[in-house]
Amino acid sequence: MTDDKNPTHTPKDAHYAKLRRAHRDRARGGPAPAADSRKKPPSRPAKPGPADRVRLYGLHTVEAALANPERRLHKLFATRNALNRLELDEAALPCPLELVEPRFLDSELGTDAVHQGVMLEADPLRARRLSDLGQSDLILVLDQVTDPHNVGALLRSAVAFGAGAVVTTSRHSPQESGVLAKSASGALELIPYVQITNLADALGEIAELGFQTIGLDSEGEGELEPSFAGERIALVLGSEGKGLRQKTRETVSVLARLEMPGAIRSLNVSNAAAVALYAARRFMGAKRAG
Incomplete structure (x- = not known):
């Protein structure tokens, strides 16, 4: 039985007590709670690409570049899934293709790039006037x-x-x-x-x-x-x-x-x-x- 004067503490009670202590610590300038071990790892920057080329990525971006006759293409890197989503005929591609895993593109483009499984190396477009x-x-x-x-x-x-x-x-x-x-x-x-x-x-x-x-x-x-x-x-x-x-x-x-009639001008x-x-x-x- 539970003594009303000394109730048994449940795991939930301990959890809330821990949160209250952390809140008091922050208010007093004390230690912050320990970092979550599941925190997202730090982002990695992109690797330098070949000189005088641009690296284009993303499904719409690469699809448009492949269809642009003014764009000089060098090599397409794509996952099998991205290639299927682009609905491209491998035999009719305008440049060489290398099938890769997503982690390869992460390492080349950096973890912040939303590449959607595809990267195209190409020359920059010609200067316009x-x-x-x-x-x-x-x-x-x-x-x-x-x-x-x-x-x-x-x-x-x-x-x-x-x-x-x-x-x-x-x-x-x-x-x-x-x-x-x-x-x-x-x-x-x-x-x-x-x-x-x-x-x-x-x-x-x-x-x-x-x-x-x-x-x-x-x-x-x-x-x-x-x-x-x-x-x-x-x-x-x-x-x-x-x-x-x-x-x-x-x-x-x-x-x-x-x-603009609203509060933001x-x-x-x-x-x-x-x-x-x-x-x-x-x-x-x-x-x-x-």
Whole structure:
């Protein structure tokens, strides 16, 4: 029987007592609880790849690169499962294939890379110029947007809304890489990624090609939609933290803001670009319909 004055302690009681002691220790600046032995092991960085090549990974990224006639391919590494998911005919592949285990790709690409069982070694795409804009009526221009994840998302949105190019500076902008291509989810193969030396000069050249250059700025005097004019539009977006540089603000045709009635007054650059691209396409569609 259990004495009411001295009840028997159960394992559950001991567990909660341990938690209470740990809480008191933390409050007093004492020892923290022991680390969980099942804690995820530290991440390993990627190994350096062959010189003058890029390593592309992820199902959509590799599938798009394999289908791009402008991409010079060297070797495909894939697990059997990934090869089946890509639905590729091994006999018709445009480059040599090596079947591997997932741990091989982890060791080559680093444990943080979401490779989905596939990696492609290829040459970087050829450098593109403003002359490659062709008859594009809508482009994105980036003023030192440095995060490859953001630039990849921008490329994806640009393709989704039918933009003709993404223009950025050759310095303070990501070069072609596996991270950039994975974030773009295949879009890097579908749109010119134009890197220029001087952004102010490039904006002048873009304006001479008939583009209205609109800088997105939270302090812009007018809202974006009423600012649209003309047949060709270049949306100019600034870096993640500082926004547009002063020289860029002075060079664009107009500064405009995205009107946001909510408590948060700014968006991630890739989200802001998607909203602006949608608004520009709506304007162009209405103008053609009218």
